[in-house]
Amino acid sequence: MNLDWRWINRNLGMIGSLTAQHAVLAVLPVLAALVVSVPLGFLVHRTGRAANVILSVLGVVYSIPSLAMFVALPLLLGTSILSPVNIAVALAIYSVALLVRSVVDGLRSVPVAVKQSASAIGFGWFARLVKVELPLAMPVVFAGLRVVTVSNIALVSVAVVVGGGALGQLFDTGFNRNFYTPIIVGLVLTLLLALIADAIILLLQRGTLPWARRRRTA
Amino acid sequence: MSYFSYLFDASRWAGDGGTGQLLLQHLAYTVAAVLIGAVVAIPLGILIGHTGRGGFLVIGLSNAARAIPSIGFLVLVVLLLGTGFGKTVLVLAVLALPAILTATAAGIAGADPDAVYAARALGMTGGQIVRKVEWPLAVPLVVSGLRSATLQVVATATVAAFAAGGGLGQLLISGQRSRDYGQMLAGAVLIAALAVVLDLLIGGVGLLAARRARPRSKTRTPAGVARA
Numbered sequence: 001m002n003l004d005w006r007w008i009n010r011n012l013g014m015i016g017s018l019t020a021q022h023a024v025l026a027v028l029p030v031l032a033a034l035v036v037s038v039p040l041g042f043l044v045h046r047t048g049r050a051a052n053v054i055l056s057v058l059g060v061v062y063s064i065p066s067l068a069m070f071v072a073l074p075l076l077l078g079t080s081i082l083s084p085v086n087i088a089v090a091l092a093i094y095s096v097a098l099l100v101r102s103v104v105d106g107l108r109s110v111p112v113a114v115k116q117s118a119s120a121i122g123f124g125w126f127a128r129l130v131k132v133e134l135p136l137a138m139p140v141v142f143a144g145l146r147v148v149t150v151s152n153i154a155l156v157s158v159a160v161v162v163g164g165g166a167l168g169q170l171f172d173t174g175f176n177r178n179f180y181t182p183i184i185v186g187l188v189l190t191l192l193l194a195l196i197a198d199a200i201i202l203l204l205q206r207g208t209l210p211w212a213r214r215r216r217t218a
Numbered sequence: 219m220s221y222f223s224y225l226f227d228a229s230r231w232a233g234d235g236g237t238g239q240l241l242l243q244h245l246a247y248t249v250a251a252v253l254i255g256a257v258v259a260i261p262l263g264i265l266i267g268h269t270g271r272g273g274f275l276v277i278g279l280s281n282a283a284r285a286i287p288s289i290g291f292l293v294l295v296v297l298l299l300g301t302g303f304g305k306t307v308l309v310l311a312v313l314a315l316p317a318i319l320t321a322t323a324a325g326i327a328g329a330d331p332d333a334v335y336a337a338r339a340l341g342m343t344g345g346q347i348v349r350k351v352e353w354p355l356a357v358p359l360v361v362s363g364l365r366s367a368t369l370q371v372v373a374t375a376t377v378a379a380f381a382a383g384g385g386l387g388q389l390l391i392s393g394q395r396s397r398d399y400g401q402m403l404a405g406a407v408l409i410a411a412l413a414v415v416l417d418l419l420i421g422g423v424g425l426l427a428a429r430r431a432r433p434r435s436k437t438r439t440p441a442g443v444a445r446a
Contacts, residue, residue, distance in 0.1 A: 060418070063413050067387065072410070154284065157287035160289065183294050187287065187291070190285070
């Protein structure tokens with residue numbers, strides 16, 4: 001199973017653009033989902049007992065296999081089956097389903113005494129949320145962010161079955177031609193992307209939450 | 219809705235290669251793979267959780283499993299080993315392993331230490347502690363591990379059609395080749411339904427298991443205590 005370096009050299013441009021496409025398709029939905037999930041998570045947290053019901057429903061959404069989602073979305077969105085928009089929207093839905101849970105779990109993990117102290121020294125509900133509760137909830141949110149980003153990067157490839165899939169196309173090429181090199185290249189680059197994305201999020205977490213450095217969040 | 223006509227067309231369901239057969243095949247892949255995964259992962263998870271050794275293996279494995287694109291892994295194995303029911307099940311079982319292993323190890327290791335100390339003080343052997351204390355307390359987590367493994371396998375068995383044929387993924391593949399969106403949609407709806415139904419089913423089992431593991435947390439009746 002030797003790698004055919006000449007094939008790699010000849011297709012370097014294509015491999016590069018597939019990698020870039022892969023990264024964008026996986027990461028953009030996470031960013032969009034994060035923006036939506038923080039306020040949504042706060043609202044769900046505020047619903048009290050109903051929160052668990054909402055989280056269970058999100059769990060069901062999360063359980064839908066990605067391929068089914070890629071195929072069903074064009075019907076709802078009016079897009080073409082080959083459109084990368086389907087993939088981005090599907091991944092955004094999964095990301096929201098998981099991140100809302102992370103936000104709720106994070107807000108729940110804030111000790112009551114801390115919240116009461118903040119109120120006692122004069123924080124209003126909004127200031128308390130933004131300056132006390134959210135920062136303390138962030139380690140849990142970051143943990144969810146890492147899970148979602150890494151699994152998104154793996155999931156983009158699945159879309160090759162419906163004719164998209166960025167780096168996943170290399171699996172198709174290799175499979176049709178009984179040729180290992182593209183498959184290995186696809187696997188290695190996907191894992192590399194996941195590793196880099198995970199490291200970047202970890203660095204962001206260290207940079208923005210220096211006080212959480214010694215706390216284990218996984 | 220014309221898109222849904224394929225799904226509700228009785229003639230498509232019957233016979234060889236019909237929707238009914240594909241559904242059963244998908245279910246067979248899933249059940250076989252999760253069972254094999256469980257037979258390997260549960261004893262290993264108990265060992266790791268009980269001895270407290272090999273935790274790094276569990277963490278590494280579960281992280282790697284999340285990052286590996288299942289379709290790439292599948293295509294590679296099919297090219298190396300060829301296709302067939304047994305081989306596909308084996309690949310799916312490998313993908314089911316990490317979730318079950320992580321959950322079992324976490325469940326056993328997370329058993330209430332007071333209960334474990336008490337059991338030891340009563341003179342139980344290591345094996346007895348596992349069987350009578352740690353395992354019953356770990357069951358809810360093990361069930362949740364089986365749940366995520368099942369979802370992973372249902373999803374990946376769909377992808378398996380791409381490389382090995384069979385299962386509900388077949389509807390997506392043939393639908394895509396013949397530009398029959400109705401057929402693809404039929405596949406998608408059935409796959410999603412299968413996943414959600416299995417998820418709710420195992421979730422229900424998990425609730426029952428949790429109630430058995432901690433009868434007093436839900437019901438404070440004497441019957442609950444007696445059963446524990």
